[in-house]
Amino acid sequence: MLRGLEIRNIVLIERLDLAFRDGLNVLTGETGAGKSILLDALGFALGRRGRHAMIRTGAAEGSVTAIFELDDGHPAQALLAELGLEALPGELILRRVQAAGGPARGFVNDRRTTAEALARIGSALVEVHGQHDERGLLNPRAHRAMLDAYGGLGPRVAEAGSLWAAAQAAEAALAAARETLARAAEDADYLRHSVEELEALAPRAGEDDALDAERRRIRSAGRIREELERAAGLIAGQGAEGAMAEALSRLAPLGDDHGDLVAEPVAALDRAMVELGEAQRGLEAALEALTVDPNRLEAVEERLFAIRALARKHGVQADALPDLAADMAARLDAIDHGAEHIAGLEAEAGEARAAFDAAAAALGEARREAAARLDTAIMAELAPLRMEAARFVTEIAPAPPGPEGADRVQFTAATNPGSPPGPVDKVASGGELSRFLLAMKVCLAARAPGLTLIFDEIDRGVGGATANAVGRRLARLAETAQVLVVTHSPQVAALGAHHWHIAKRSDGATTVTGVEALDPAARLDEIARMLAGAEITAEARAAARALLEAAE
Known part of the structure; x- marks a missing residue:
């Protein structure tokens, strides 16, 4: 307010x-x-x-x-x-x-x-109404909403809007599926060959790094083995083991006469011989672990090169090949079963559109009923306004379907008997138009509280x-x-x-x-002026007083 x-x-x-x-x-x-x-x-x-x-x-x-x-x-x-x-x-x-x-x-x-x-x-x-009311009651684009408000059709319009959105979504899903299938079908042979190639190789995530590490280990195994064998040679035979054995053999006879002098060195040499034996067994185990199948390096390198070649072919990282295989298999499956999928989507879209059509038809019927009531109500308002011969007609015609149904609504009028109805502002004169607008507003006032x-x-x-x-x-x-x-x-x-x-x-x-706001006396004078003109007469004041009393 x-x-x-x-x-x-x-x-x-x-x-x-x-x-x-x-x-x-x-x-x-x-x-x-x-x-x-x-x-x-x-x-x-x-x-x-x-x-x-x-x-x-x-x-x-x-x-x-x-x-x-x-x-x-x-x-x-x-x-x-x-x-x-x-x-x-x-x-x-x-x-x-x-x-x-x-x-x-x-x-x-x-x-x-x-x-x-x-x-x-x-x-x-604020809503302004006048003889040039192009944005209000005379705007045909607003007539449908006015009729819906008059008829209390908001819930029906909302239902139609929801069903329209569902139908549009179903149509969009169908169109997308058709486009996807059409694009995929163009590459069907390529996809089939690629899927077979990927399935045959069956690359695994992380396999490229694992193979590369294994290849480096195999290549370095020969050099490491040579060092281990040289170390083992320094220990065994005439190496450290032989020298310590000879030292023990020389110290042993001295134990009878000078045991207190050689007991500790002999014990240390005994312990060293035990540790040396452990080292020798460890070197033998390492040499055994480094025993490599001479064909393994070739097999590793061959698979590594195959994985990397396939990754370059498809323009992806090697680790992405499993996901690529799954994606291509899914696309190929979509092609192989695309017709079934499209048929399902077509059925869903048909059901959604049928539901909207039914709601739009019911809404249209409700609009026609509301239009009949509105026409009767406005005609009842026109008679006291000295427009008994005028007709008001709410025209409802088919319109492209949309979220508000499938109807076009326009308020029309005819001011002379036998004349076809037309847009209110085109067929009514200035005074008639004002009265039409007032009658319409009286009936439609509740549409915008x-x-x-x-x-x-x-x-x-x-x-x-x-x-x-x-x-x-x-x-x-x-x-x-x-x-x-x-x-x-x-x-x-x-x-x-x-x-x-x-x-x-x-x-x-x-x-x-x-x-200025008028008090009762000033208001009487103003209405008298409106009745009589510049000079306010006693008769004008009396007439003004009568109007005010009648209005109470």
């Missing part, structure tokens, strides 16, 4: 602070007083394009601040979260500043944002009982929504819960537009 509008240095407005209220708010004033400036200023705050010319003459910049009260769960709350903007508890402040020498700047609760973001937020807060509804001279061209009917419908709308109406009709003004008067004043040097 729009609570306040603060305008600074915009066109003829120097400084203006307005506090709007619930219910029906009427704004009146003579032609040219500046009523359109207020709406333009509000539109500027809500993201509409600004221009340097809108800045008041002599001012460095102009600004407009719109203050809204937001209930919990208002659609704007979710939009703010989507845009990464935080709303103050129960309040939302939109501000736009236009500098004389630069671009306009937008703010949400004093946080900088773009005009596009302001426009998106504004569309969830939480909106502030603004009607810009929607009562133009009507008077008397018809104007009274227009006013009463606006008052009915105001029972569930905040309504602002710019009007020249005293019958409409008399039905307002709150009344503002817009006037232009000049001191000869400057001209400014001002707005």
Whole structure:
């Protein structure tokens, strides 16, 4: 709900602070007083394009601040979260500043944002209706959503959207499988040969490193064996073993006479002979371990070269060959069993599309039923508006299927008996169009809860009982929504819960537009002026008083 509008240095407005209220708010004033400036200023705050010319003459910049009260769960709350903007508890402040020498700047609760973001937020807060209402009720692209909201078809639309997404996903999976199969089929012979080659070689992960290490060991085994044999020769026979044996043989006879002198050396030599024997047995074991099959080196090198050649052929690392083999085998299996897989996907896609088609058909039928109710309701609203001969028809035609079903919806009208219905704004005159829009809005008001509804001279061209009917419908709308109406009709003004008067004043040097809230006496005079013109007569005051009393 729009609570306040603060305008600074915009066109003829120097400084203006307005506090709007619930219910029906009427704004009146003579032609040219500046009523359109207020709406333009509000539109500027809500993201509409600004221009340097809108800045008041002599001012460095102009600004407009719109203050809204937001209930919990208002659609704007979710939009703010989507845009990464935080709303103050129960309040939302939109501000736009236009500098004389630069671009306009937008703010949400004093946080900088773009005009596009302001426009998106504004569309969830305010809806303007007038004779050139191209973005609202007269926009055919919005008619389907309006009808769905009127008919309470949100769950059906959501179901159709879900089934459409499932059908699209199934179609995409089928198309991808067909494309994959087609690409794979082109390489079937190559894949078959490669799989056979890889399966024959059967490379294992890490085998390349293992074979390379084994090859190095085999190649170094000959040199190591020579060293071991030389070491064994130095120990055995005439080497260290023979020398120690001879030393023992020389010391042994001395033990009888000088045992105390040679006992320790003899014992040490005995221990050395034992250790030397252990060393000899260890060297013999090492020599036995280094015994290599003369054909093993050739076999290792042959397999190593085969693995590396196959890796180079396929442009992968040797360790990647097992994964490559599995991938190629899977692709070959897909080719061999592709027809079965495609048939399964075709069945799934057919079932998904059939489910969507059924939901879309049911949604279309529900839309036609809702359209019949809407047409009847709007026709009932047109009769009191002096449009008994007019017809309102909600046309539903087939449309390319999509997430919202397979229907195209357009609101049409015929103003003369026998004339075919056409787009409302094409077949209705200015006054008729205003009344059509009002009747439509009365019936469709529930489609967007939480909106502030603004009607810009929607009562133009009507008077008397018809104007009274227009006013009463606006008052009915105001029972569930905040309504602002710019009007020249005293019958409409008399039905307002709150009344503002817009006037232009000049001191000869400057001209400014001002707005003031009217108390009961001033309001009586304003409605009398609207009835009588410049000179307010007693008869005009009496007529104004009668209108106000009838409105109570």
